[in-house]
Amino acid sequence: MSDRKTQFEKALLGLRSLVMSGEFTGSTRLPEVALADRLGLSRTPLRQAMDQLVSEGLLERIETGGCRAARFTLDDINDAIELRGVIEGTAARLAAERGADPAIMLDAERVLDRIDTALARPDHIDFDAYIIENAAFHQILSRLAGSQLMQREVDRVSRLPLASPSAFLREQELIPDFSASLLRAQHQHRAIVEAIRAREGARAEHLSREHARLARRNLDHLANAGPGVATRVPGLSLLSAE
Amino acid sequence: MSDRKTQFEKALLGLRSLVMSGEFTGSTRLPEVALADRLGLSRTPLRQAMDQLVSEGLLERIETGGCRAARFTLDDINDAIELRGVIEGTAARLAAERGADPAIMLDAERVLDRIDTALARPDHIDFDAYIIENAAFHQILSRLAGSQLMQREVDRVSRLPLASPSAFLREQELIPDFSASLLRAQHQHRAIVEAIRAREGARAEHLSREHARLARRNLDHLANAGPGVATRVPGLSLLSAE
DNA sequence: TAACGCATCTCTGTATACAGGATCGGGCTG
DNA sequence: CAGCCCGATCCTGTATACAGAGATGCGTTA
Missing domain, CATH: 1.10.10.10 (Winged helix-like DNA-binding domain superfamily/Winged helix DNA-binding domain)
Known part of the structure; x- marks a missing residue:
């Protein structure tokens, strides 16, 4: 073969x-x-x-x-985002409490640097690179918790339908201050990694939840843009099946 | 057929x-x-x-x-318990925030009553009934959140290997004040339902986490009882494969 | 005697064949 | 003309057949 x-x-x-x-x-x-x-x-x-x-x-x-x-309701999507924040937050807290593998921490920081590069020019954001590197960051976050089980579950939840940020990116013009929103997300990423490094479990968890809240706010923008939007966003097109 | x-x-x-x-x-x-x-x-x-x-x-x-x-480490089991608490807690909070279906609330309370019956006599606990009804309660809790997605994920996480309480029950004599531990769990169940009824999302989530903490404490008792124990507990026997 | 190589054999991954049930359309009947 | 029944067809769920890879064991040789 x-x-x-x-x-x-x-x-x-x-x-x-x-x-x-x-x-x-x-x-x-x-x-x-x-x-x-x-x-x-x-x-x-x-x-x-x-x-x-x-x-x-x-x-x-x-x-x-x-x-x-599968057909999704807005509740489903909200819950997916909620879950992602909660589970990733737990993973981050456990990583901070148990101490994270330095090699993986380095990986995480290297990815964050690449995201910085993608976001460097607010008027010419490299969306493709952002999507890839952002996914990589969450992937790496899942490995920080240490246990195989937590890693699997974090990966799972990040594959939950429509929880992916790429759908937002495809319709970025709908979200006011979109690049500012991405920058804020990136700052949260940094802060999470810093919290893990500083062994501040509670703070790492809190930040992850805030991160999810930001994603949900972006989703609200999309949802409020009217039903027509959902059909134009690939990931969200399933919404219109309702 | x-x-x-x-x-x-x-x-x-x-x-x-x-x-x-x-x-x-x-x-x-x-x-x-x-x-x-x-x-x-x-x-x-x-x-x-x-x-x-x-x-x-x-x-x-x-x-x-x-x-x-699959072979599990103690970290895996701890994480499974942690996850269960966190996800169920999120479901409980969302149920409280959104308002739960009264019919399902009634179901939940009816199951709690049956658990009360099973635990009525501390010296003659009906373990079989407890296992069944306890599983039923968590099942019902998953339906309270409303969205299909959250229900599926809660069900999933409660099937995570070794997160089941039945393993503890089989070796109950190892856990000091075992029946007291079960009673405390039951009180937490009641409190969670009450919090949902009172629309106190934060409290419902907190209680679910406490619930998980109790389960982990029981696990610690088992783990500290020595390696021989693990092989005698059906669900935990996989531990010895390490 | 130990190690290497070859043949065989088992096992998984994949394709295909088969059976039962559901769906859809046509014809019949009231 | 509308509704119902029946047959044909499609499709899923299951069993089985087949091919290739990996493991095992024995024989041979250094």
Whole structure:
């Protein structure tokens, strides 16, 4: 095999991006054979991928069989953000209380530097770099807590549908003072890392929650921009399925 | 089919109890065909169940293929308890802030009454009833938050390995003032429900965290009882795999 | 006697075949 | 003309067949 990826991984990536693209926003059942053909693999790995996405919450089972794209309410999205803040906050607190691996701390700070670079010019923000590095930062944060379990759960919750900040970025002009909002988020990142370094668990947790609150405020801006907006934002397009 | 359950559900239940029983504590790979035969079904639904248990964290993948029983450290267990408290606390706070469904509140209180009954005589506690009703309470708590997402995540986290209180119950004599500990937990349950009814979000969250702290204290008692104990407690037997 | 290599054999990952049930459309009937 | 019943078709859930990779054990050789 020239490709090192397993069929299952191909199915997972392909299906996820297909669903995220909003193609199945209508609540119809996802046809297995058609999708398998389209992705160039058999039903077996495709069904595995569907199971995985169901457990991630991106798809939901239908009583009569099969599954469809999950439909989200504004409460769902708010809760996803809330959860992310709470769980990441817990991870940050535990990291501070237990002491974090210096190597990982260095990684975190290096990523923060790259985010600084992406945000350097407020009028020409490098959005692509920001998205990537921001995701990397949260990934690294999950490794700071130490225990494998906490790491897994933080990763999980950051994959919760629509909790991703990329949706906001795609419609950044809707959010007043958008670049200021990104800068504030970056300052919070710095402060969290500093708190962990200073072994101030409570402060690290508090800051993570504030961070989530900022994300939710941005979401509110999007939601208040009217129903038309949701359909134009890839990640949020599922909203309109309601 | 006389049985209404799907093969997959049979596989999931059977495999979960098999793994929880500690039979695969050794880090050997779980043989698929043998297990499928033993549970009386084919490899397909068994593999589905394995995927599910991997995503629950009870099993872990092996690089070369297949999977084995996950091995947990004390940090993992502590984190699971920590997470449960934090997430349930968030759910309770949101329920209080948004207002909870009165019907579900009634359910919760009815379950609390049944727990009271199970704990009525400190010297003859009905452990089986307590385990069942206690699980039911946490299940109901997850429905109070309202949003589907939060409900799913609370359910998930309460299934996190070893976060279950049943392991403690099986070795109750090891924990000093064990019945007092159960009573305190029950009082916390009552207080959480009261806080939600009174719309005191912060208090509901705080109480849930205290609840988790109590569970961790019980765990410490078990852990300090020596390594031999872990192997005698079904849920904790995996500890000795380290 | 120990180590290396080869053959075999088991096991996983994937594809495909099969069976039961649900859905949809057409025809029949009131 | 509307509603109901029935058959055909599609689709999911499950079982099984197949291919490739990894492990194991034995024989051979230094």
